[in-house]
Amino acid sequence: MKFNIIGSGGCAALPKPLCKCKICNEAREKGHPYSRFGCSLFLEDINLLVDTPEDIVHAINFSNISKINTVLFSHIDPDHTLGMRVFEHMRLNWLDVSEGKECTNPINVLAMEHVMYDLNSIKSKLGSYLDYYENTRKLIKRSVVKDATYIDDIKITFVKANFATVFVFEKDNKKVIYAPCDVKPFPNNDIFKDSNVLIIGNTIVGDVLKGGYILKDDNKLRDELFTMDEIVNLKNKYNIKEVIITHLEEDWGKSYDDYLNLENKYNGIKFAYDKMTIEV
Ligand SMILES: [Zn+2]
Ligand SMILES: [Zn+2]
Numbered sequence: 001m002k003f004n005i006i007g008s009g010g011c012a013a014l015p016k017p018l019c020k021c022k023i024c025n026e027a028r029e030k031g032h033p034y035s036r037f038g039c040s041l042f043l044e045d046i047n048l049l050v051d052t053p054e055d056i057v058h059a060i061n062f063s064n065i066s067k068i069n070t071v072l073f074s075h076i077d078p079d080h081t082l083g084m085r086v087f088e089h090m091r092l093n094w095l096d097v098s099e100g101k102e103c104t105n106p107i108n109v110l111a112m113e114h115v116m117y118d119l120n121s122i123k124s125k126l127g128s129y130l131d132y133y134e135n136t137r138k139l140i141k142r143s144v145v146k147d148a149t150y151i152d153d154i155k156i157t158f159v160k161a162n163f164a165t166v167f168v169f170e171k172d173n174k175k176v177i178y179a180p181c182d183v184k185p186f187p188n189n190d191i192f193k194d195s196n197v198l199i200i201g202n203t204i205v206g207d208v209l210k211g212g213y214i215l216k217d218d219n220k221l222r223d224e225l226f227t228m229d230e231i232v233n234l235k236n237k238y239n240i241k242e243v244i245i246t247h248l249e250e251d252w253g254k255s256y257d258d259y260l261n262l263e264n265k266y267n268g269i270k271f272a273y274d275k276m277t278i279e280v
Pocket of ligand 1: 016019022025
């Protein structure tokens with residue numbers, strides 16, 4: 001399986017609009033890999049995308065992907081869904097529509113039941129966007145996945161984590177976990193054992209953050225997000241060979257170079273950047 005992290009950024013864009021901090025200025029000047037698109041992942045084998053952050057249109061263009069057949073949604077949070085108008089960019093052809101022809105190759109949209117329910121609630125006064133894309137414009141075809149599904153020879157297991165999802169991709173005894181956001185506490189499940197790679201967001205990187213901010217022991221972020229120590233524990237608990245931290249927030253106050261240096265401190269833990277590829 002060959003994965004491409006087409007967006008490694010967090011909740012806010014990097015560079016963050018209006019911000020003149022060192023990290024944002026550097027990202028503005030140098031571009032990638034210092035700048036980061038919103039958090040998403042692409043699996044090349046089956047042309048599958050996970051999540052549609054607001055800037056997904058630009059991330060897809062930057063990544064040179066030429067085909068997307070399936071989109072998985074991890075959860076409703078806007079930093080993972082509000083680029084869903086990308087379905088129009090990818091499939092809508094107004095000239096055809098003007099002649100009464102709708103799209104004939106809809107994108108398969110998959111999510112767990114609780115996530116699909118949430119996604120369907122994203123609407124305008126005319127109704128749910130996904131209803132419009134599926135029923136009127138035929139751009140997508142939604143399916144709820146209970147536990148697992150196969151696309152070609154790749155098995156994708158969906159594990160519920162609070163109101164979000166952890167995905168497990170399996171092929172030929174290789175296993176990759178993708179847990180982008182809102183996955184703390186991490187679900188207990190033997191399926192995670194002996195994975196080749198865990199790509200995980202939801203992590204605070206370091207105790208000294210943007211502008212020298214010290215993260216105190218009682219800071220609320222520690223309840224919502226994993227610390228690096230907790231990531232190491234998770235890696236050991238499930239005997240995972242390699243962990244890649246994604247969803248890297250501007251608030252962590254770290255540049256691409258800082259993350260490279262940090263990698264030396266950890267065994268088998270790396271930090272994502274846009275267009276990073278992972279092959280297992
Ligand atoms: Zn900044
Ligand atoms: Zn998120």
